[in-house]
Amino acid sequence: KNQVEQSPQSLIILEGKNCTLQCNYTVSPFSNLRWYKQDTGRGPVSLTIMTFSENTKSNGRYTATLDADTKQSSLHITASQLSDSASYICVVPRDTDKLIFGTGTRLQVFP
Amino acid sequence: DTGVSQDPRHKITKRGQNVTFRCDPISEHNRLYWYRQTLGQGPEFLTYFQNEAQLEKSRLLSDRFSAERPKGSFSTLEIQRTEQGDSAMYLCASSLDQGDYTFGSGTRLTVV
Numbered sequence: 001k002n003q004v005e006q007s008p009q010s011l012i013i014l015e016g017k018n019c020t021l022q023c024n025y026t027v028s029p030f031s032n033l034r035w036y037k038q039d040t041g042r043g044p045v046s047l048t049i050m051t052f053s054e055n056t057k058s059n060g061r062y063t064a065t066l067d068a069d070t071k072q073s074s075l076h077i078t079a080s081q082l083s084d085s086a087s088y089i090c091v092v093p094r095d096t097d098k099l100i101f102g103t104g105t106r107l108q109v110f111p
Numbered sequence: 112d113t114g115v116s117q118d119p120r121h122k123i124t125k126r127g128q129n130v131t132f133r134c135d136p137i138s139e140h141n142r143l144y145w146y147r148q149t150l151g152q153g154p155e156f157l158t159y160f161q162n163e164a165q166l167e168k169s170r171l172l173s174d175r176f177s178a179e180r181p182k183g184s185f186s187t188l189e190i191q192r193t194e195q196g197d198s199a200m201y202l203c204a205s206s207l208d209q210g211d212y213t214f215g216s217g218t219r220l221t222v223v
Contacts, residue, residue, distance in 0.1 A: 042217070
């Protein structure tokens with residue numbers, strides 16, 4: 001079954017700290033993996049897309065890693081800011097047309 | 112073109128009423144998707160269009176749901192005889208072929 005699982009379900013950190021979110025997937029065949037940020041009441045916004053051949057990709061303070069062999073990805077946030085408070089969703093396309101979304105990690109950054 | 116627009120942002124309706132949502136995609140995007148998201152869950156695929164053709168519908172899309180994309184531009188999603196279980200955020204996204212998706216801010220539906 002094509003699935004995307006994320007951990008932790010929720011995370012609370014202090015402003016300025018780093019954190020790492022995890023994603024495991026079983027979607028096959030694999031073409032790419034995407035991380036989205038979703039603020040409460042808003043649509044998801046793309047952070048990064050990683051293809052099979054990419055191991056690490058950065059977007060500002062966000063760094064995503066991908067291990068296609070173990071079917072795992074992580075999203076590392078450096079020097080967190082209050083505005084990072086959101087849900088972070090790992091997404092893997094099934095076939096070429098449909099996205100399989102994880103349930104997300106809800107991150108709260110406190111001052 | 113400032114992105115994907117959805118209207119309305121919020122809709123409260125009584126059970127049994129019909130509702131219609133609109134999505135205006137990025138103009139050069141040929142693909143348009145509808146997703147539904149309930150609280151604490153990731154979005155679930157409902158249907159997608161390539162230009163004006165509706166290419167796939169999820170089993171989640173019961174016969175009370177219908178989507179159209181006339182002329183391959185904006186799209187509408189209609190729910191007939193709404194039920195409380197229809198309460199959710201309805202997200203629209205568009206893409207150019209298999210490129211990255213751009214999501215709208217969604218329409219939050221509450222059925223009372």
